[in-house]
Amino acid sequence: MSVIRIALVEDDSRHVQKITEYLERFRTEKGLAMSVRIFPDGEDIVENYRPEYDIILMDIQMRFLDGMTAARLIREKDKETVLIFLTSMAGYAIQGYEVEALDYILKPVSYDMFAQKLWRAIDVVQRNHTHNVVLTLKDGMVKLDVSEIRYIEARSHRMIYHTADMEYDVRGRLDDLEKELLPYGFFRSNRGYLVNLYHITAVRGDCCLIGGEKLPISRVRKPVLLEKLTEIL
Numbered sequence: 001m002s003v004i005r006i007a008l009v010e011d012d013s014r015h016v017q018k019i020t021e022y023l024e025r026f027r028t029e030k031g032l033a034m035s036v037r038i039f040p041d042g043e044d045i046v047e048n049y050r051p052e053y054d055i056i057l058m059d060i061q062m063r064f065l066d067g068m069t070a071a072r073l074i075r076e077k078d079k080e081t082v083l084i085f086l087t088s089m090a091g092y093a094i095q096g097y098e099v100e101a102l103d104y105i106l107k108p109v110s111y112d113m114f115a116q117k118l119w120r121a122i123d124v125v126q127r128n129h130t131h132n133v134v135l136t137l138k139d140g141m142v143k144l145d146v147s148e149i150r151y152i153e154a155r156s157h158r159m160i161y162h163t164a165d166m167e168y169d170v171r172g173r174l175d176d177l178e179k180e181l182l183p184y185g186f187f188r189s190n191r192g193y194l195v196n197l198y199h200i201t202a203v204r205g206d207c208c209l210i211g212g213e214k215l216p217i218s219r220v221r222k223p224v225l226l227e228k229l230t231e232i233l
Contacts (some may be wrong), residue, residue, distance in 0.1 A: 003035050004033065004034045004054050004125065004143070005053045005054045005070075006034060006036045006037070006055045007055070007057070009036050009041070009045050009059055010038070011041050011059060011153070019086075023118075025111065026119075030119075032067050038146050042062050042064065042070030042136045046073045049078070050079065052133065053081050054082050054125045055081065055082045055118075056071075057105075060085050061089075067087075071083055074098050080142075082102050082121045082124055083101040083102060084104065085105070086105050086109065087105075103120065105117050108119065123180045125156075132146065133149075133180075137169075137170065139156055139163070146184045147196075150163060150196055150199045151194060151199070152177055152186075153192060154174040154193070155192075157173075159171070159172040162211075190221065195208060195210060195215060196223075203217070203222075203226060
């Protein structure tokens, strides 16, 4: 699995220190790749929220924006992230059903309980995991499951994401996207195209066919592309 992205929303520095220590211990014990970002209040994670976290560990009682309100606002933009509440009062956690929270952890937090709940959350992420990319557009943003992307076309410094019914024009570099999407069945067919192998329906001459479109394949890369296609059949 790729890096597990975790957000910790907690306004008490003592709890932040303890939870980050637990996360590091858990990461080492399980041999997982994890990234952790800390937010000191609910309003900090809600402001300009982007759906990029696999798991959010959310304190309920915070000074400016409580965790339950923050969770409701997050759910308006992100239906997939796994929510776990941190609270000293079990009664608050019951409200978690309203925002489809997976679980809650009572404070003071013990490592054994924390590890058990976190492992359950990671199991949910793994079972439901589909890699997403978040595209920043001129008029907002969109979250795409990479399986929806048929191919990406480079036009100067613009990346054109082609899906079955839409095209998304964003800034970027094909070299960077190639590294990110390689584990998900994407292949650099030539200098200007990154194709999703799972969407290729035929290879004819120096082109591959995706959704009725002919996309060029460089002579050097064609044998490797054919080998990759054989692997996923």
